Amino acid sequence: MKKYHVVVIGGGGTGAAIAYDLVKRGFNATVLDRGELTSGTTGRHHGQLHCGARYAVGDRAIARECMEETNTLRKIASESLESNYGLFVALNDEDEAFAPTFIDACLESGIPAEKVPRKQALLMEPKLSDKIGTVVQVPDGTIDAWRLPLQFFAGAQQGGAVIRPFCPVTGIEIEGGRAVAVRIRDLVQKKDERIEADLIVNATGAWAPQITKLAGIDIPITPAPGTMLAVRKRLCNMVISHLHPSGDGDIIVPQRGLSIIGTTQYKTDDPDDIKVPREDVDFLYRCADEMVPEFSKQPFHAAWIAARPLAGKSESIEDGRGLSRDFVCVNHGEHDDVHGLMSVIGGKATVLRAMAEKTVDAVCHELGVQEPCTTTETPLPSHRQYYRKGAK
């Protein structure tokens, strides 16, 4: 087959997994990021490895995919995961009424949700509130939001991908209705460059409209920032979630020596112009204490904010909660008459590999290549491999 060259714009988790899948299927790949890798949304994730339980009631298919991908990541990237399972805890009567629906939906989605006696739950996690009611155990876990993507980047690099942080894209060249090259500013070498591409994948998430604008295309994305808060003590080993349909401040993710509570959500126009609203911090402390009462007594570690991308225009989105966070791959050849350009938006950290598989399937279809995805098979190199001398 001809060695096609695909340029991936955006060095987040999605870009990392796409680059890895591309080289595994025989493409040449270049990844560009305007700054450091995963410096946008990816790295600021609270780190929940999502088995899908949270989505099961609303969407069995998404939940099933999360479960499958959780299992796959355990196989291929176990060094970037704390695989300790999670507990969903009911805090009030409404939660109790919801519990059976929740368990059924999990089981129907292939998630081995299991009710555990309260006493047993407190033996597993002694810091849990003694006010908890029903407890359901699910195979959640914690992701290292920097090292997991780095493992994919290491794999991509090993397969020949060229990964270029600090290279903002300044233009997209279009010839006869087809995107044929990107123009970049290489901040490391301090020079401008033109990179030809057989296909361009825009994987910049909340920043996607800024890239498509360079090709004269308007895509409806609303950045939805959310606040997270970490205290300096690991209070639990398992991920603790509020057993309710879904809302703000309903998950505590332990990670290393920290406990993190997430998240809130609102919407904005500019994903770069975000600041932690201070009221979010008080709110998150209160939510955390309901599940783990000692949370707010621990030393403050950090409060930060990340802009997640929601598909849709700001005017038509209430608070974004109702919108699907599912992943979309837009082929601008079909939608906007600019061929050779695709945008991928949305999705969740846990399913990064599956998003990449679907994207590269679309790339193959577009370029007439027939190569199956093989990214579930072999373990990824270690995250340090990406930076080892001679790895490039």
Place this chain on the structure above:
Amino acid sequence: MSTQERNFRILRGGGPSGTPVEFKNYSLELNEHATVLDALEWIRVEQAPDLMYRHSCHHGSCGTCGMTVNGKPKLACLTKVEDLAAGDIKLEPLVGMEPLGDLAVSPVSLMSAYPADSGYIRESEVNKDAARPEAVERFERFENCIECGLCMAACPVEDEFQGPAVLAALNRELAKTPERRAEILHAAGRPDGVYRCERALECSRVCPTAVYPAKHIMELRKELEKESGAE
């Protein structure tokens, strides 16, 4: 919320492009919660779109945002501006890593110095005797070291030295894989190993995740002494 105007003197330029380095001034209003990383983000958005610095997690977990703040190695994301002395705030790239330009550095030499096949997962020390789900053999967690290189920058040893982060990782490997004892102790006892340590303890002071590298170096020394005593 109170805000205050602060001035940052940021070392710009340098790195492979050979651009001459010079300090440039950036002033902005900051509230009492702002970190050095927050300030850099706003400086980039409002004043210097091409400013280079590394960051990812914004909560002291990735280890990318190490830099020299008023002469001391620190994580930008965990350093509150308010806690810094009044006056200008001087930002320079982290010492001991290869500069890429502005505040950005490459961690290649540090990452390459870690023991090649060392794992990143360890048993969790929290609630050790707790009950577990059937499928969970032991509760696990990531290693404390976030590979930020602050300890390497703070270490006063001038001779060729593997350095605190690397030796701490060796000691962690010894704890996790006792079967590799001979090989690990050999690496620790090399001329650039534990005996270079001058016990200045700077590493343990600057480490943002309580690795206490100096303690690991001492433990390795003790293990080496045991070996030589046994001969």
